[in-house]
Amino acid sequence: MTAVTIAIQVYTLTSSSFAVGLVGACALLPLIAFGLYGGAIADAVDRRSLSLIASGGAWAVSLVLAAQAFLANGSVWILYACVAVQSACYAANSPARQAMIARLLDKELLPAASALNMAAFNLGFTVGPVLGALLIKAGGFELAYAVDALTYTATLYAVIRLPKMPPAADSPRAGLRSVVDGLRFLRSSPNLRMTFILDLCAMVFAHPRALFPALAYKVYGGGAATVGLLQSAPAVGGLVAFLVSGWVSRVRLHGLAIVISIVVYGLAIGAVGLAGALWMAVLFLAVAGAADVVSAAFRSTILQVAAPDQLRGRLQGVFIVVVSGGPRAGDFLVGGAGEVTSERIALVLGGLACVVGVLVAVAITRTFLRYDAAHPVP
Secondary structure (H helix, E strand, O other): OHHHHHHHHHHHHHOOHHHHHHHHHHHHHHHHHHHHHHHHHHHHOOHHHHHHHHHHHHHHHHHHHHHHHHOOOOOHHHHHHHHHHHHHHHHHHHHHHHHOHHHHOOHHHHHHHHHHHHHHHHHHHHHHHHHHHHHHHHHHHHHHHHHHHHHOHHHHHHHHOOOOOOOOOOOOOOOHHHHHHHHHHHHOOHHHHHHHHHHHHHHHHOOOHHHHHHHHHHHOOOOHHHHHHHHHHHHHHHHHHHHOHHHHHHOOOHHHHHHHHHHHHHHHHHHHHHOOOHHHHHHHHHHHHHHHHHHHHHHHHHHHHHOOHHHHHHHHHHHHHHHHHHHHHHHHHHHHHHHHOOHHHHHHHHHHHHHHHHHHHHHHOHHHHHOOOOOOOO
16 A cells, blocks of 8 residues: 555656656665665574564654655655665565564475465555555545554554564574675575576566556556556456465476466566556456466475575575565666656566566576475575
């Protein structure tokens, strides 16, 4: 709900896709810094405590966003600052939260758990944008931000209910050296590294979110409700994919499954640019969302299984930087491309760049196609 509300507010203030793309750029730097260091902290302290502190910070940002809306803020820079702080809190929270999963569940349940985790994420991105758009229409930005701040308290309650997650006995102290150790392990782990590279191909080249306001207002002649529809379409596809995701636990060649999924994602995003009607664009976005969920389930499982527990927080930090930083960089790149060319051309070029990037990466590291879940090798 916050993502779509901020995008609409920035576009309302500026009428610029480039300005909407800058939202991603403002989130990128704190995401990288706090994602990497937050992962190191997650390996050195109680992961539940870290998650609780970071969630509290994100909740405070939600209150600030509501306040600026009630005060009729007219500056996008206040919104950019809120996005940066919110991104830092998210980056510190996510490695700790994701690293808890492997301690809570048995190994054979992790693929299904990853799919369930993505379903929860996509449910938020299904209900959130639509609800946010409806609340903007009913009571303006003030109501949307206020409801979001109120519902975010559920996150704090959920973290409080978790058991304590103390660090492993051999975990190092958090610091730069700890971060470097995690990156060094990743450098010697081609399969883990490929999951990050392939996801970057999709999210940097073919992430369409920054173009949704312009598509809704200029191309399809709609308004905030149309933005919400476009924003939620990938999440709807993701939920549909989850409902039939029982097969993911039976797949052994996770690398091949990831490659196929991301190629389908890129082709679907390119097709959005060629869609002549709104319902066609929504359909292709749903296909892209379904492919993304399948890819994410296998990528997350490889990381949970192949990474040792004492490094899992740091590698989850890198994972968060890639998974969340990639879309922010993509917002900036695709938003700028849409401003220079057109929204449709930016989507077609982005989808093609995604597919080409995946094929080049696989040609360089062909062993990834043979990654076997029964014999995980990082």
